[in-house]
Amino acid sequence: xxxxxxxxxxxxxxxxxxxxxxxxxxxxxxxxxxxxxxxxxxxxxxxxxxxxxxxxxxxxxxxxxxxxxxxxxxxxxxxxxxxxxxxxxxxxxxxxxxxxxxxxxxxxxxxxxxxxxxxxxxxxxxxxxxxxxxxxxxxxxxxxxxxxxxxxxxxxxxxxxxxxxxxxxxxxxxxxxxxxxxxxxxxxxxxxxxxxxxxxxxxxxxxxxxxxxxxxxxxxxxxxxxxxxxxxxxxxxxxxxxxxxxxxxxxxxxxxxxxxxxxxxxxxxxxxxxxxxxxxxxxxxxxxxxxxxxxxxxxxxxxxxxxxxxxxxxxxxxxxxxxxxxxxxxxxxxxxxxxxxxxxxxxxxxxxxxxxxxxxxxxxxxxxxxxxxxxxxxxxxxxxxxxxxxxxxxxxxxxxxxxxxxxxxxxxxx
Ligand code: HEM
Ligand code: HEM
Numbered sequence: 001x002x003x004x005x006x007x008x009x010x011x012x013x014x015x016x017x018x019x020x021x022x023x024x025x026x027x028x029x030x031x032x033x034x035x036x037x038x039x040x041x042x043x044x045x046x047x048x049x050x051x052x053x054x055x056x057x058x059x060x061x062x063x064x065x066x067x068x069x070x071x072x073x074x075x076x077x078x079x080x081x082x083x084x085x086x087x088x089x090x091x092x093x094x095x096x097x098x099x100x101x102x103x104x105x106x107x108x109x110x111x112x113x114x115x116x117x118x119x120x121x122x123x124x125x126x127x128x129x130x131x132x133x134x135x136x137x138x139x140x141x142x143x144x145x146x147x148x149x150x151x152x153x154x155x156x157x158x159x160x161x162x163x164x165x166x167x168x169x170x171x172x173x174x175x176x177x178x179x180x181x182x183x184x185x186x187x188x189x190x191x192x193x194x195x196x197x198x199x200x201x202x203x204x205x206x207x208x209x210x211x212x213x214x215x216x217x218x219x220x221x222x223x224x225x226x227x228x229x230x231x232x233x234x235x236x237x238x239x240x241x242x243x244x245x246x247x248x249x250x251x252x253x254x255x256x257x258x259x260x261x262x263x264x265x266x267x268x269x270x271x272x273x274x275x276x277x278x279x280x281x282x283x284x285x286x287x288x289x290x291x292x293x294x295x296x297x298x299x300x301x302x303x304x305x306x307x308x309x310x311x312x313x314x315x316x317x318x319x320x321x322x323x324x325x326x327x328x329x330x331x332x333x334x335x336x337x338x339x340x341x342x343x344x345x346x347x348x349x350x351x352x353x354x355x356x357x358x359x360x361x362x363x364x365x366x367x368x369x370x371x372x373x374x375x376x377x378x379x380x381x382x383x384x385x386x387x388x389x390x391x392x393x394x395x396x397x398x399x400x401x402x403x404x405x406x407x408x409x410x411x412x413x414x
């Protein structure tokens with residue numbers, strides 16, 4: 001019989017414990033969240049499914065690798081074993097009820113685990129929903145109660161009985177690890193609280209959204225730059241053609257979108273207006289404002305980043321009725337060439353690909369400022385039905401045209 005649990009069992013024990021603490025911290029905050037609800041739900045579901053996978057691995061390890069012999073018999077030993085069984089039931093039950101509850105919800109929100117792996121919905125009848133939802137909240141409390149009993153038992157052995165039982169779950173006899181491993185649970189909980197949006201005080205979601213948007217857009221700039229890096233080859237080709245045509249114009253300059261820009265949308269719904277925005281998008285723009293015909297514009301929008309500032313509606317947007325973001329994570333607008341429609345005003349006709357459907361689409365925009373920094377303001381009217389956006393029961397009152405507006409600052413790349 002080994003002295004302690006295998007390294008695999010020990011690693012999984014503490015990793016799962018820390019992730020569970022994260023889950024509970026995030027889970028409790030899920031209801032009543034503003035526009036950031038969507039991302040937290042995706043995080044909660046992703047980490048929850050990771051826990052399920054790690055727990056299955058842990059159960060496998062339990063049967064493969066030898067474990068140390070039981071230290072205690074009698075009712076105390078039986079209680080310890082009972083608590084362990086209960087903890088395994090919690091580690092499996094929490095994710096399974098979570099998975100069941102999202103699979104049976106009225107509005108089926110698609111899940112992309114860690115933004116990459118689509119999570120299928122379990123084929124369960126809708127009647128399971130209430131049980132799964134109540135069970136999910138209840139199981140968390142049962143888990144906490146079992147955890148407290150479990151820790152009380154560990155402390156009893158460590159402080160009162162001094163039989164060294166705790167070292168069976170610590171690799172080596174490292175005092176540092178003895179403190180650090182349980183501390184991971186506290187860290188997991190703190191991390192869960194830390195990713196929650198700041199409490200929304202009176203006039204508020206704006207600052208929260210802004211901070212976030214800026215950081216996202218900073219990432220976008222990097223992405224846009226990466227996309228533009230492909231441009232020199234095109235430019236060289238254009239250079240050659242232009243030289244051949246002996247036009248006195250250089251290659252059209254490429255532009256980088258600066259952080260702080262916005263793509264918004266609004267649509268009428270039964271007399272009111274629903275407005276929202278996409279927090280994640282990139283634009284690769286090549287354009288000479290004096291020769292718009294050589295423009296090359298590509299805008300890529302991350303559809304899962306749509307928010308109308310209401311957690312419930314935000315939860316519906318990625319679903320099949322609206323954007324179907326799991327199957328079609330991005331929408332693109334591509335236009336080759338633009339036309340001047342007035343002083344500093346332009347029109348670009350291109351192709352909008354949304355929810356897997358590609359259709360001709362025109363956007364209008366105006367430029368202000370000069371030289372290397374321009375402010376871009378524009379709009380487009382999109383007929384949503386040909387793209388299959390809003391094709392279900394909850395869209396009956398939705399107007400067929402969606403107004404899209406955008407404004408951002410672009411800097412010329414030299
Ligand atoms: C693995 C461990 C998990 C733990 C410990 C956990 C814990 C929690 C907790 C404490 C809540 C708050 C419940 C309440 O306020 O009543 C919650 C809510 C929620 N969890 Fe989990 N969860 C886990 C996994 C999952 C998984 C895998 C999914 C989905 C795939 C999921 C989906 C949800 C949803 C959708 C809610 C909101 C429920 C509602 O609106 O009533 N959870 N979770
Ligand atoms: C500070 C927190 C914790 C401490 C000090 C601790 C300590 C221990 C120790 C010493 C053992 C070995 C018991 C023995 O050899 O008989 C053990 C086993 C176990 N722990 Fe923990 N633990 C903690 C948190 C957790 C959490 C959060 C969970 C899961 C939710 C958990 C689940 C388990 C399970 C299921 C076993 C039984 C392993 C097996 O024999 O299959 N523990 N824990």
